[in-house]
Amino acid sequence: MRENTNGEDEDFIVTVVPRSRRVGSWLVVAALVLLLVMAFTPAPYVIEAPGPVFNTLGQNHAVGSTPTSADEKKPLIVIKGHKTYATKGSLDLLTVSEIGNPQRKPNWFEVITAWFSSSRAVIPMGVAFPAGQNVREQNAENAQLMTNSQQDAIAAALNQLGYDFTQHVVVEQLTDGPAKGVLKVGDEILTVNGAQVKGVQSLRDLLKENGAGTPAAIGIRRDGEKTMVHVTPTTTAGAVVIGIGAGMEYDFPFTVKIQLSDVGGPSAGQMFALGIMDKLTPGSLNGGARVAGTGTIDSEGNVGAIGGIRQKMYGARQAGATVFLAPKANCNEVTGHIPSGLHVYAVKSLDDSIKVLDAVRTGSSTADLPTCPAS
Template sequence: MTERPSAPARRRSLFSRVSRRTAVTWASLLAMCSLLLVGLSIPVPYVVERPGPAIDVLGSYDGEKVITISGTEQHPTDGALMMTTVSVDGGPGYPVRAGEVVAAWFDPTQTVLPRELVFPAGQTKQETSLRNAADMTTSQQDAVAMALTELGIPFTREITIAGVLEGGPADGVLEPGDVVLAVDGETRSTAAEYQKLTRSAPAGQDIAMRIRRDGAEQDVAVPTESADGATRMGVVLAPGYDFPIDVKLAVAGVGGPSAGTMFALAVYDELTPGALTGGQKIAGTGTMNDAGEVGAIGGIRQKMVGARDEGATFFLAPAANCDHVVGHVPDGMSVVSVATFDDALQAVETIGSTGSAEGLPTCTS
């Protein structure tokens, strides 16, 4: 005769099996959550673009006046001409994690891009900083040149050191703003021609350069190294100018070339009587070359959001960026399409005198 377990014993057995199953389920869930958290914290090869600050170029930034002009009269003005910026995470030295990328995908004010579309493969944090600083310096110089050209003020062209790589061979020997007069006793008319001279020199040997710094000429011996099979000093050479007036633009910690158009407008405004903006808050973006052409930039959607958050109601957008503007204009903002400095100047003058962008070209007109 087979003895059957009592009812309490059967209940205890059932409870034990249920408890084990529950424990296994919870353990599995905890393990999955742990794996998910670890996965979300792993650095990934993407870049996240977020709205950055909009800076009034006619005002101050970090307690310092953005534009300072000496050697000629500087006129008081009003309103705001805002350069716009993008906060970029995921570049060299600033990795972005999977969790941040996932969150950015669901935020309409942010953009996720593969890193290789934004930064060259193998580029270091120091090289990125050098390029951003050099681009900012060059954009400022081109902006001043454009404003002076518009005002009929003559100046001369030259080749300058736009940036020096931190820890590179030329660090401590050359400085941003140095004017290049000769390399190994030879003169050239363009930055590219001087670069060809330096790259053809034997790597590891000093290059003799004659420069002008703070108005005084001097000879320096610049160390070199081999990088990617070429001789490198660790500097960026760029076209520069010798202006009859001194214009300083101070936006420490902000790099890149995209503020050129707003810099040019602000310098023009400071050098002419009256308020160009008519008291309006006008933001914008776009590179500016010495021919007066407004160039395309990245992150325009984030820049429009940043401008709106700072109270701008008008925005100047490069005509080449219109495809990225349509359908993404913040509520209450009027966007004007500009292709040249003259377009941008006319837009600001019209907005300043009428308080409206009516009749000006847009990205849909």
């Protein structure tokens, strides 16, 4: 105590803050500082999220968006020189949006948030953008894959509908494999051991049937002349190969143009093919329902695996789809990750997909249709 100016005694109370409370306060401050740092610190990852959805039976703009240019008001699929039919509902193709690139990395806060999101995925920057490839080069590659996919989709649709047109399997590139010095770029591959080569997958299957270590008789057309060469396949990563990059060349009987801007990669192939088929046939493949799907396609109608399947399922559901066509090869990523209200069917070919659409259109039982195994 001490005496105040009035001569009275005055008590002074000293408050002592417990050590544990002081430590707790500092921890809170440290956590806030850490969060602030994380909010601005770049992370070496890319975030994959559901991207825009496009109806192949509709216009060239994303589902739910308003066209902002004349191009976006154009039909996504245009067919000239052949009768077309009215369609209903939708056959949606899905995309994946990438958040981040080597020039603009997402911050740690964004990455951690994405880790806890069922509709997003986090992948290392080096996987999304391999060393030695910049963003411009990757975009150019994806654009070329999209172009090739569109051509293969047209061929797959026309083959499925029984149209007759010229299509060739050709050698597009050579590696240091067994075909080097025997085959040339531009050679058309006609047969393997007497069996007709109808497409790239057909070529793979025939080489597998021949086996590695055994010479294969390959019929080719070079400079307009047919000849026979012999190549002994080897095994690479479990596949029987001859060391070539094979591709397709087509001469279609009428014009099919796919108008889709700013989307790359081959994963829309299946939905392009189904959209073309729907426009070329009376009635509606989907019965007017909202159907979505994904998957690569080749000229023989084989549906292949794609990336970002989880994000695409969520994108489909957000756009209102209840039926989803997924490549069977993606089932390991589908199982246990299907959004509520979405019915996913596993398909390996256009035949499989059409069976699903037939059931949707007619309202018949889907019990026997292939699905991915339950978790």
